[in-house]
Amino acid sequence: MKIKRLKLSGFxxxxxxxxxxxxxxxxxxxxxxGCGKSNVLEAIRWVMGESSPKSMRGSGMEDVIFAGTxxxxxxxxxxxxxxxxxxxxxxxxxxxxxxxGEVEVTRxxxxxxxxxxxxxxRDVRAKDVALLxxxxxxxxHSPALVSQGKIAQVxxxxxxxxxxxxxxxxxxxxxxxRRRDAEQK
Ligand code: ATP
Ligand code: MG
Numbered sequence: 074m075k076i077k078r079l080k081l082s083g084f085x086x087x088x089x090x091x092x093x094x095x096x097x098x099x100x101x102x103x104x105x106x107g108c109g110k111s112n113v114l115e116a117i118r119w120v121m122g123e124s125s126p127k128s129m130r131g132s133g134m135e136d137v138i139f140a141g142t143x144x145x146x147x148x149x150x151x152x153x154x155x156x157x158x159x160x161x162x163x164x165x166x167x168x169x170x171x172x173x174g175e176v177e178v179t180r181x182x183x184x185x186x187x188x189x190x191x192x193x194x195r196d197v198r199a200k201d202v203a204l205l206x207x208x209x210x211x212x213x214h215s216p217a218l219v220s221q222g223k224i225a226q227v228x229x230x231x232x233x234x235x236x237x238x239x240x241x242x243x244x245x246x247x248x249x250x251r252r253r254d255a256e257q258k
Contacts, residue, residue: 074157074158074159074206074209074211075095075157075158075159076095076117076155076156076157077094077095077156077157077158077175078092078093078094078095078154078155078156079092079093079095079113079116079117079120079153079154079155079156080092080093080152080153080154080155080156081093081113081116081151081152081153082151082152082153083138083139083148083149083150083151083152084112084116084119084137084138084139084151084152084153085109085112085115085116085137085139085151086108086109086112086139087109087112087116087139088139088145088148093113111130111220111221114218114220115129115130115137116153117155117218118213118218119137119153119180119213120153120154120155120178120179120180121155121178121202121206121211121212121213121215122180122190122199122202122203122206122212122213123213124199124213128220134182134187134188135182135184137151137182138150138151138182138184139151149183149184150181150182150183150184151181151182152179152180152181152182153179153180154177154178154179155177155178155179156175156176156177157175157176157177157178158174158175158176159174159175159176159209176192176193176205177191177192177193177194178190178191178192178202178205179191179192180202190202192205214241216241216242
């Protein structure tokens, strides 16, 4: 799966609609401290279905909505759209995907109304979005999305914590839950 474009509006510091195109090759995002670089990665994780406000550096999910400044009022909603290119044939038919295999996933949150998802303009469930990315071996918890501070965390982790990270990356963390479940039966 290849990311082609990211659109943000009202998401964290991106109060005005912004569009980031990812061209072939290596893309870098540079800028001074606090300009919103980490917010870009969080937007990608959020549109893929992240449900933990803590991993978005907030206390509640509505904290992703632009909170306002002395000069600007807060926003009522945040919206992020991710355009990805997938090989033809990989996308379930129900999403009405164009023949070239482009999929646009949109997540929107409104104050007091929660999140809603769309795939190519059609309303879908959070579960559909989770499956879409899981089938492409990616998603909000993909080890390909490395948050700021995570590298230092890996280096300074205790052996048991490091093992947990490796198990998560290998996709076998769920086996422990199933084993515990089986042992109790
Ligand atoms: P660094 O180089 O220090 O890692 P960065 O470019 O990664 O910085 P971010 O952490 O992405 O910066 O952006 C932080 C900025 O986003 C802060 O100025 C913070 O006030 C702003 N911000 C975060 N959430 C919101 C929100 N809900 N509303 C308005 N601004 C927000
Ligand atoms: Mg940062």
